Amino acid sequence: MKTLYRFTILVLLLAIAAHEAQAANEITGANSSRGVIAGRVTDARGVAQGGITVNLLRMDGSMVQRVTTQDGGRYRAEGLEPGFYAVEIILPTFLPFWKTPVFIRSGAEFLLDISLGDLSSAVELQWPERPSDAREAWKQVLRNSSRPRPILRFQQQGNSSTPQLASVTDPYDRALHGTVQFRAGNESERFGQNAGLHTTFDMEYDWNDASVMRIAGSGGWERNTPAASFRTALDRELENGGSSSFSATVRQLFLPADYWQSNSATSTDSRVQSVTIGYEEEKRIGERVLVHYGALLDTVSVGDIIRRWSPFGRVTYVDAKNRKLVMEYTAASPRLLPSDMKSASAGVEQWLAIPQISTGADSRPVLEGGSHAEVSWEQPIGPQQRIELAAFYDSLTNLAFSVATQGNGQWLEGTLRDPFSDLYFLSGGDFSSGGVRSAISTKLGENSELIIGYSYAKGLRATSDELQAENAQSVRQQIQPRLNHSATIEWHTIVPGADTQVITSYRWVPSRTVVATDIYGRGMGQANPFLNLIVLQPLPSPEILPGRFQATADFSNILGRGFIPIHLPGGENGYILPSARAFRGGFNFIF
Structure with missing residues (x-):
């Protein structure tokens, strides 16, 4: 498999080089x-x-x-x-x-x-009762709608009564903008990710014409457990059209004194800490090639100290017909890279969360990871459609899955429990697999898009519809990697008049699925298993505030599908959750 993959990469690189040579010969004359x-x-x-x-x-x-x-x-x-x-x-x-x-x-x-970015707040135009009072408001509009620029004024020159035109530099030459989220809900998808009540902020500060300072953080509280995360990054634009970014993220959970006594004997520390240092750079080679590379260093303290070094790289080629070829590789990667968090608030929350940890076969904490190699091709197939095809190879380590219990949980003693819920996290072991992915996107209207996706690769599946187990180790032995199909349909729309954004998705996975296929996929048609719904509703905002409010509602696995029962001696029951049924809602303030 590795030999075939290297041969494929070599052929693609030779094809790109040949195309570049041909394109260079076509550039003649003044052009x-x-x-x-x-x-x-x-x-x-x-x-x-x-x-x-x-x-x-x-x-x-x-x-x-x-x-x-x-x-x-x-x-x-x-x-x-x-x-x-x-x-x-x-x-x-x-x-x-x-x-x-x-x-x-x-x-x-x-x-x-x-x-x-969307601008959903209403705009009302009216003539002010006192035009002189509108001067400062008009300045604020100019500052927020475009780059800093000179303001023109008339001023008197000496004793002359004739006004003269003068230019005065606007001192407001830097901008701060971002989003603050207030959210509440239930069920974490990862260890220590979502407190029942938490606040997240994500802001950008234009340091100068070539640098942006990004600041993000979160704080939450549930079950007598406070949690906090903070991330800062400096992004710089380079003269050759590229960019660079240096980032640092600190995360911490303050656990109750009795947490380790009831869950594991590996630690007595009341804190779980994580630090991530990252650097990435983007460069252009020739006319059509973009190279993106970098590395992450993760350190997690959860009883033991776990470190992970993860270099990554991506090469993107776009031809004259806007067809895109992407080749990427990540070693020992988390499921999210720093550049991925810029696209959505969900990415910010995942990046601020502690890297996924679980309980290994020796009852000690282990860190989820794995290498990912991928070649993908994207192209338009008409004015309203685009298609994506990809082949990938994953080598996964300590892939985590979650288990819940309806009793006192003694059979899970020594297993890491999520501090914000009743979920326990087990390691599903290591495995490698090649796979394929495809997706097609169709624009149904001005504000509506339909995406259909398919993937085929290995994922974790239970050996039967209902498991008989005595402890966590016996559950782990009945979870095996298997080749699986998966299909997704996703619909994005904006309701006319109300400006309500609705994102609905349904991902079909085979029965007995524990962890779905293609966990590192970031292309079109990626969604959590089963039926999910996200609603974003603009709200009336006071004029005195320099921003707008937005209500949010996030429903996961609405129908409660996919649970795998576990039967234990003594009549106690548990179940495996491939996707927890959960609701999270709140408000965003966007400025």
Whole structure:
């Protein structure tokens, strides 16, 4: 399998090199000294946005070119002289987009995909009763809607009565924006991930034209157990069109004094701590190749001190027809990389959570991990559809699964219990598997998209529909890796008039599934098992606040499917949860 995988990678690299050579021969005449900016514009849900005006400006703010996106969201600006540019999109229905500096090389193409944030709050226009009182409000609008720029005023010159035009620099030259979440609910999906009541924040501070400081954190409390996490990252734009990021994350649980007495004898420490240091860099090679690489160092203290070093890399190639080839590899990886958390609030919550730990065969804590190698291909197949195909190979270690009990849980003695729920986490052992994945996305309307996905690979399955066990070890022995099919249907829509965002998904998995296939997949059509629903509803917000409120509701496994019963001596029962039935709701404040 490894030989076949290496041969496939070699063939793909040779094909890319041949294509690059052919493309270079086609660049002739005056065009060889000009550059191109191209990419795709989507909303926060990944739906392509056609008919969008993209502005290209010089660094002094002067307009260079305006282009309009096609039905598939694609745009292309050609004939650009080498140098630094800025890309701007300002629309009444989205948050403003501004990126600088964008460096264009002679004869090169800069690839810039744009994701627009939603702006759902209503806007009311009226003539102020006292125009003089609106001056400061108007300044605030200018500051929040675009980059800092000079403000023009008339001022008197000497004794002259004729007003003169002067330029005064706006001192508000830095911006802070982000999201604060207030959430409550039940059931953790991972060890120590979701307290019943918790708050999460995710903010960005524009340090200067080339640097952004990102700050995220969370705090929660349940069952006399406080938890806190904090992450900071410095992102820098490089002159060659690339970027770099250095991040540090600290997580801590303060456990009750009797926690270890009732769960494990491996520790008496009242704290579970985790520290992650990460560095990643993104570079462009030639016109169409983007290279992304980095490494993570995880340290987890849970009785024992566990360390894990995880380098990762990704190469993306986009041809002239906007077809995308991606090759990636991650060693000993967690399920989430730092760059993945920028796309959604759910990613932020997962990254702030303690890395998944469980109880190994020797009743000691172990850290889930595994290497992941993947080759994927994505291309549009019309103005409204796109398709993705992927082949991957996973080598997983200590893959965790959760168990619940309806009794006193003595049969699970020595097993790690989630401090926020009645779930216990066991290691499912190690295994390796190759697999395939496919997905197709269809835009059903202006604000509606349907995604259908399929995967085939190994996952964990129980040996029978109902298990007979005496202790945690006997349960673990009846969980085996098996090749499984999995199919997903996912629907994204925005309700007209109410601006309510609804994301519904259903993932079918075979009976007796303990852990579904393709846990590292980040492409289209990825969802948790069974029926899930997410609702985001904009709320009326006070005008005095510099932001907007949003209500959230997240339902997991609504129908309560997939539970595997465990029968124990003495009449006590337990069950395995491939996906916990849970509800979490709350409010977001977006500023």
